Amino acid sequence: MFAHSPPGDDLFGQPPISGLRQEEEFVSLQEERALIDRINASKLSPFRFQQWTGKRLTHSYGWSYDFQTGKFAPTDPVPEWLRPLRARAECFAGLARGELVQALLIRYDPGAGIGWHRDRPVFRDVVGISLGEAATMRFRQRNRDHFKRVNVPLPPRGIYHLSGEVRHEWEHSIAEMPAPRWSITFRSLV
Numbered sequence: 001m002f003a004h005s006p007p008g009d010d011l012f013g014q015p016p017i018s019g020l021r022q023e024e025e026f027v028s029l030q031e032e033r034a035l036i037d038r039i040n041a042s043k044l045s046p047f048r049f050q051q052w053t054g055k056r057l058t059h060s061y062g063w064s065y066d067f068q069t070g071k072f073a074p075t076d077p078v079p080e081w082l083r084p085l086r087a088r089a090e091c092f093a094g095l096a097r098g099e100l101v102q103a104l105l106i107r108y109d110p111g112a113g114i115g116w117h118r119d120r121p122v123f124r125d126v127v128g129i130s131l132g133e134a135a136t137m138r139f140r141q142r143n144r145d146h147f148k149r150v151n152v153p154l155p156p157r158g159i160y161h162l163s164g165e166v167r168h169e170w171e172h173s174i175a176e177m178p179a180p181r182w183s184i185t186f187r188s189l190v
């Protein structure tokens with residue numbers, strides 16, 4: 001428990017790590033339901049990396065990064081239903097309209113999570129919206145022989161922005177959850 005920041009600190013006070021910003025209740029309950037339905041109706045496919053097939057299902061718009069081949073390429077444009085949310089996410093993150101060129105839909109079925117990683121270096125800002133089950137985003141940074149660790153709650157309907165230090169100098173992961181969670185992450189390019 002000691003790795004946790006004091007309750008609310010990350011949401012209302014100084015961010016626990018520089019470059020992390022969050023806001024609660026960014027979307028309403030009704031919007032959350034509608035977004036979940038849209039994600040479920042999308043062409044989701046299991047995340048694959050080498051021999052490994054992840055339990056989480058994803059679909060990208062705008063740009064896609066294929067972890068199998070390392071190929072980064074334009075793909076289907078961000079659909080109409082996601083555009084108003086993207087505009088609000090850009091506003092929240094202090095970005096210009098249209099800067100968040102990638103949208104990644106993820107469904108985490110029970111037992112799914114995401115392992116330690118830093119997002120691909122072709123991307124700059126990462127702005128994520130959480131839907132469904134509450135999650136914990138774990139951050140770690142290697143310091144000589146040990147990791148500094150910080151755990152941050154991701155409440156449903158909240159938004160977070162990773163930029164600067166937390167984006168480039170820390171890794172993050174999400175522990176497996178007992179119930180489904182959906183996320184929409186928008187990214188800008190460097």
Ligand SMILES: O=C(O)CCC(=O)C(=O)O
Pocket residue numbers: 104106114119128129130172174182183185
């Ligand atoms: O589900 C999330 O909020 C984060 C997903 C993530 O870290 C990623 O796709 O790189």
Ligand SMILES: [Fe+2]
Pocket residue numbers: 117118119172
């Ligand atoms: Fe990530």
